Amino acid sequence: MMAAKALPLPDSEWDQMLEDSKSMPVIVDFSAGWCGPCKLMGPLIDQIAEEYDSKVKVFVFDVDNNKARAKELGITGLPFVTAFKDGEIINEDQIRGMPKNAKVLLKKMADRSLAA
DSSP states (O other), rough: OOOOEEEOGGGGGGHHHHHTTTSSSEEEEEEOOOOHHHHHHHHHHHHHHTTTTTTTTTEEEEEEOOOHHHHTTTTTTSSSEEEEETTTEEEEEEEEETTTHHHHHHHHHHHHHHHO
């Protein structure tokens, strides 16, 4: 069996992701191919997807292909990672940039989204 990985989230599936977050927490990594720090965040996001498989859904959202959505959410820097639950963004659970303790912060985000 292959290890779980973060799934791509096209803008066309955005509303479905919000609906899914009503039954299971969702973590979304807003990223872009040209973003160096995003390339560092990617493997950590995949680790969270694997570790929390079947408990938390994990997606990667390509802002280059979905600039309007990123603008609507006020995302000004990448990577930007946040959690969604019950169809709403969890504002206290956000990671901007690539902090040194990103893995710890991602685990805390996943754990809190399950407890919320």
